[in-house]
Amino acid sequence: MSALLEVEGLTKRFGGLTAVKNVSFALQPGEITGILGPNGAGKTTLFNVLTGFMRPERGTIQFDGAPLIGVAPHRIVNRGLARTFQLTRPFVGMTVVENVVVGCLAPRVRAEGHTEARARNMLDRVGLGPKADLMVDALSYGDLRRLEIARELVTRPKLLLLDEPFAGLGTSEIEPLAALIRELHKVEGLTILIIEHRLREFMQLVRRVIAMDFGEIIATGTPGEIVRHPRVVEAYIGRGGDDLEARLGVATESVRGTA
Amino acid sequence: MLDILIYGAVISAVYALLAVGFTLIFGVARILNLAHGAFYALGAYCVYTLTSNLHVPLIIAAIIAVLLVALFGIAMERVLVRPLRRLPPLAVLMMTLAVGLMVEQILLLIFGSEARNVPSLVESSFNFGGVLLSGQRLLAFFCSVAILGGLWLFMQHTRLGAAILAVSQDPEGARYMGIPSDRIFSIVMGLSAAIAAAAGVLVAPFQSVIPGMGLLPLVKAFAIVIVGGLGSIPGSIVGALLLGYTETIVAFKASIEWSQIVSVAAVLIVLIIRPAGFFGKRAAF
Amino acid sequence: MLAWGSLSKTDVIGAIIVIALLATVPFVGSRYIVGIMTVALCYAIWATSWDFMSGLTGRENFGHALFIGTGAYTAGFLNVSFGLNPWWGFPAAAIVAVLFSLVIGIPTLRLRGPYFALAMLSGAVVMQKLSIIFSETTGGQDGLNGLSPMLRSQVSAYYFTLAALVVTVVILKLIALSPWGTILRAIRGDEATCQAAGINVNFYKISALMISAAFAGFGGALYANYQLQVGPDLFDVALSINIIIMVYVGGMGSIYGPVGGALLLIGLTEGLRSFSEYRLWVYTLVLILILFFIPSGVIAPVWVRVRSWIKSRSAIFSRSAGA
Numbered sequence: 001m002s003a004l005l006e007v008e009g010l011t012k013r014f015g016g017l018t019a020v021k022n023v024s025f026a027l028q029p030g031e032i033t034g035i036l037g038p039n040g041a042g043k044t045t046l047f048n049v050l051t052g053f054m055r056p057e058r059g060t061i062q063f064d065g066a067p068l069i070g071v072a073p074h075r076i077v078n079r080g081l082a083r084t085f086q087l088t089r090p091f092v093g094m095t096v097v098e099n100v101v102v103g104c105l106a107p108r109v110r111a112e113g114h115t116e117a118r119a120r121n122m123l124d125r126v127g128l129g130p131k132a133d134l135m136v137d138a139l140s141y142g143d144l145r146r147l148e149i150a151r152e153l154v155t156r157p158k159l160l161l162l163d164e165p166f167a168g169l170g171t172s173e174i175e176p177l178a179a180l181i182r183e184l185h186k187v188e189g190l191t192i193l194i195i196e197h198r199l200r201e202f203m204q205l206v207r208r209v210i211a212m213d214f215g216e217i218i219a220t221g222t223p224g225e226i227v228r229h230p231r232v233v234e235a236y237i238g239r240g241g242d243d244l245e246a247r248l249g250v251a252t253e254s255v256r257g258t259a
Numbered sequence: 260m261l262d263i264l265i266y267g268a269v270i271s272a273v274y275a276l277l278a279v280g281f282t283l284i285f286g287v288a289r290i291l292n293l294a295h296g297a298f299y300a301l302g303a304y305c306v307y308t309l310t311s312n313l314h315v316p317l318i319i320a321a322i323i324a325v326l327l328v329a330l331f332g333i334a335m336e337r338v339l340v341r342p343l344r345r346l347p348p349l350a351v352l353m354m355t356l357a358v359g360l361m362v363e364q365i366l367l368l369i370f371g372s373e374a375r376n377v378p379s380l381v382e383s384s385f386n387f388g389g390v391l392l393s394g395q396r397l398l399a400f401f402c403s404v405a406i407l408g409g410l411w412l413f414m415q416h417t418r419l420g421a422a423i424l425a426v427s428q429d430p431e432g433a434r435y436m437g438i439p440s441d442r443i444f445s446i447v448m449g450l451s452a453a454i455a456a457a458a459g460v461l462v463a464p465f466q467s468v469i470p471g472m473g474l475l476p477l478v479k480a481f482a483i484v485i486v487g488g489l490g491s492i493p494g495s496i497v498g499a500l501l502l503g504y505t506e507t508i509v510a511f512k513a514s515i516e517w518s519q520i521v522s523v524a525a526v527l528i529v530l531i532i533r534p535a536g537f538f539g540k541r542a543a544f
Numbered sequence: 545m546l547a548w549g550s551l552s553k554t555d556v557i558g559a560i561i562v563i564a565l566l567a568t569v570p571f572v573g574s575r576y577i578v579g580i581m582t583v584a585l586c587y588a589i590w591a592t593s594w595d596f597m598s599g600l601t602g603r604e605n606f607g608h609a610l611f612i613g614t615g616a617y618t619a620g621f622l623n624v625s626f627g628l629n630p631w632w633g634f635p636a637a638a639i640v641a642v643l644f645s646l647v648i649g650i651p652t653l654r655l656r657g658p659y660f661a662l663a664m665l666s667g668a669v670v671m672q673k674l675s676i677i678f679s680e681t682t683g684g685q686d687g688l689n690g691l692s693p694m695l696r697s698q699v700s701a702y703y704f705t706l707a708a709l710v711v712t713v714v715i716l717k718l719i720a721l722s723p724w725g726t727i728l729r730a731i732r733g734d735e736a737t738c739q740a741a742g743i744n745v746n747f748y749k750i751s752a753l754m755i756s757a758a759f760a761g762f763g764g765a766l767y768a769n770y771q772l773q774v775g776p777d778l779f780d781v782a783l784s785i786n787i788i789i790m791v792y793v794g795g796m797g798s799i800y801g802p803v804g805g806a807l808l809l810i811g812l813t814e815g816l817r818s819f820s821e822y823r824l825w826v827y828t829l830v831l832i833l834i835l836f837f838i839p840s841g842v843i844a845p846v847w848v849r850v851r852s853w854i855k856s857r858s859a860i861f862s863r864s865a866g867a
Binding site for chain 3: 291339342343346347348349350352353354356357360361364474478481482485489516517519520523524526527530531532
C-alpha cells in the first residue's frame with residue numbers, strides 16, 4: 001500500500017533559527033501516529049508547513065499522490081488534510097452549530113447540502129449535541145477542543161492533524177477526548193497525526209511515535225521504545241523537563257493569557 | 260539644488276519626529292493612534308496660550324507645553340483607551356479618532372478658526388551658500404535631531420527603554436518576563452504625545468496655528484510609517500527622509516498642490532506594491 | 545457582540561411598518577423635510593453597504609467615501625461631459641466603484657493589521673486631491689454642476705431613493721443570512737481557523753468588498769442625480785467617518801441597524817441646526833458614549849429586545865387563547 005503522506009527532507013528556517021531540519025517520514029492510511037518533542041522542538045512549525053500556512057525552504061510533501069508545497073491552506077483542507085490549532089480560536093459571536101456549519105461550507109463537502117443537519121450530527125458524535133445552540137463564548141476549554149475537531153471532521157478529511165489536543169485540559173476532560181480520537185481511528189479508519197509534548201497521553205493512543213528535538217527527528221518507534229530511547233531521555237530529562245504538571249500549568253496560563 | 264537639500268532636511272527632521280512617536284505606540288500597544296495629530300496641535304496651542312495670554316518666556320512655555328501634552332496622552336490612554344482594549348481593535352481606533360475630533364472641536368470653540376501666531380525663538384535668518392533659512396527652521400532641525408538622538412540613547416541605555424523595546428518586539432514574551440505592559444503602554448503614549456507636541460511647538464512659529472492643523476501631520480505620519488514599516492523606528496526615520504525630500508522636490512519642481520498628494524499617494528503605492536513597508540516585517544500568520 | 549442570524553415574521557412586519565412610515569413623509573412633511581430625508585436615505589444606503597463588508601467581516605474600511613465619490617463623479621461625468629441619460633450613471637457608478645475596490649482590496653485584504661483601513665483612507669484622500677488638481681475636468685472645489693435631473697419632481701426622487709434603499713437592505717440582508725453571510729461572520733471570528741475549515745478567506749473578503757463598493761457607488765450616483773451636483777467633499781474623510789459612526793449607532797453587522805443610525809444622526813444634525821458649530825461635537829460625543837457603554841449599538845439591539853418582547857407577549861396570548 002502506498003503512503004497517504006510522504007514528507008521528504010523538509011526544512012523551515014526563521015532567520016537564523018532552523019525550526020524544522022531535514023525531516024522525513026511517511027504515514028500509511030489508517031495509521032495513528034504521534035509526534036513527541038519538548039516545547040520549541042518544531043512540531044507546530046511542521047504542522048504549519050504541512051497545512052500550507054508556512055512555506056518550507058527545502059523538501060517535498062506528497063499527500064494522496066499529489067505535491068502539497070505552494071498550495072494554499074484552504075485548498076489543502078479541500079484535498080482532505082485537516083488540522084486543529086494548539087490555541088483554539090473559535091468564531092466568536094456565533095453559535096456552536098454555526099461554527100461547525102462553516103466547515104460544512106468547504107467546497108469539498110458543500111455539494112452534500114443539509115449543512116445544518118450535518119453539523120448537528122457531528123456535534124452529537126463529539127458529544128456537544130446539547131450545547132449546539134449556545135454561543136461559543138459559553139463553552140469550556142475541553143468543549144472548544146471537541147468543537148474544533150467537529151468542524152474539521154465535517155470536511156471529511158483523510159488525514160487529521162491534531163496540535164496538542166490535550167493541552168490545557170483537566171484530567172476529567174482528557175480521557176473522553178482520547179476515547180473520541182480512538183473511536184475516530186478505529187471506527188472510521190481515519191488517519192491521525194497528533195502532536196504532544198507529554199508521552200503519557202500517547203501510551204494508550206498511538207502505535208508509533210516520532211520524537212523531535214531542535215527541529216530534527218531523533219527517534220522513531222513504539223511508545224515503549226521511545227520512553228527508553230537515550231536521545232529522547234536526554235532531550236527531556238537532561239534538561240530537567242519531566243516536571244509534567246508544572247508544564248501543564250504553564251500551558252493553561254498561556255491559553256488564558258491570549259484568550 | 261542646495262535649497263532642496265536644506266529645506267528637505269528641515270522637513271524630514273520634523274516628519275521623523277512625528278512618525279517616531281506614532282510608530283512607537285503602534286509597535287508597543289498595537290494602537291493606531293488617530294489622535295496623534297491632536298497632540299501636535301495641542302503642543303502648538305499650549306505654547307500660544309502660555310506666551311500670548313500668560314506671558315511665559317518662550318523656552319519655559321515650550322517645556323510646559325510638552326509636559327502638559329504628555330500628561331494628556333497618558334490620561335487618554337488610561338481613561339479612554341484602556342477600558343476598550345477587550346473590544347475589537349476597531350473600537351480603540353474609533354476612540355482615538357473621537358479624541359482627535361474632540362480636541363479639534365475644543366480648539367475651535369476656544370480659539371476660533373483664524374490662524375494664531377507664535378513668536379520665533381530665533382529671529383535672525385541664516386544664509387547658506389545663497390539659500391536663506393530662518394533661524395526657527397534651523398532650530399527646528401537641530402532640536403528634532405537632538406530629540407531623536409536622545410530617544411535613541413534612552414531606548415538603548417536605560418532599563419525602561421529596554422523594557423519598551425522588549426514589549427514592542429514580543430508583547431507576550433515581555434509579559435512572561437514580568438514587564439508590566441499596561442504601565443509601558445501609558446508611558447509610551449505619554450512619550451509619543453510629548454514628541455508630537457515638541458514637533459508642534461517647533462514648527463508653530465512658521466506654520467499657521469489653526470484647530471485643524473493636526474490632520475495633515477497625521478496623514479504624513481501614516482505615510483512615513485507605512486513606507487518605513489509599521490512599528491519600526493529606523494524605518495520611520497528613513498521613511499521621513501524619503502518623504503520629506505520627495506515632497507520638497509515635488510514642491511520645488513511642480514507645485515505645492517502636487518506635493519500635498521505625495522504622501523498619500525506614497526501610502527497607496529506602498530500598500531499596493533509592498534504592504535509591509537520597506538523595513539517592516541511582513542504581518543502574516 | 546451579538547449575532548444577527550435569523551429573520552422572523554416579526555422582522556418582516558417591523559420592516560414593513562418602517563417602510564410605510566417613511567413612505568408617508570412626503571404627505572406630512574414640507575419640501576424641506578423631504579429633501580433632508582432623501583439625503584438621509586442616501587446616507588442609509590452608504591452605511592448599510594459599509595456594514596456589509598466591515599460589520600460582517602470585521603475588516604474596517606476608513607475610506608468608504610472613495611466608492612461614494614467615484615460613483616458620484618462617474619454619474620456626473622456621464623451626465624455633464626458626455627450628455628448621457630442619467631439612468632446610465634447607476635450601473636456605470638457601481639462598476640467603477642467595484643474596479644477601485646479591486647485595486648485596493650486585492651493587495652491589502654490579504655494582510656492582517658490595519659493596512660486595508662489605511663489604504664482605503666488614503667485612496668479617498670488621493671482621489672479628493674486629484675479632483676482638485678485636475679480642476680479643468682472635475683470642476684475643482686466647485687465640482688460638476690448642472691446634471692440633468694432623472695426624475696421631474698422631488699417627491700418621486702424621494703420614493704425612488706426609498707425604493708433603492710429597500711432593495712439594497714433586502715439584498716444585503718439576504719446575503720448576510722445565507723451561507724455567504726455565515727462565512728463572512730466566521731472571517732470576523734478568526735481567519736486562520738476559517739482557512740483550516742477549507743474556506744478561501746481572501747475570495748470572500750474581496751467579494752464582500754466588491755459588493756459593498758457596488759452599492760456605495762450606486763448610492764453615490766443616486767446622491768449626484770438628486771443633488772444635480774458633485775463635489776470633492778464626497779471623497780472627504782469626514783464623510784467616511786460619519787458613515788462609520790452611523791453604523792456604530794445602528795449596530796454593527798446587523799445590516800438594517802445602520803439605516804436607523806443614519807436616520808437618527810441626520811435627524812439629530814437637523815435638530816441641532818441652530819447650534820451648527822456643536823454638530824461635530826455631538827457626533828463625537830455620541831461615538832464616545834456608544835463605545836464606552838453600548839458597543840453593540842442602539843437601533844439593532846433595541847429591535848432585538850422589542851422582538852423578543854413581542855414574541856413573549858404573543859406566546860402568552862396564544863396560550864390563553866388556546867386554554
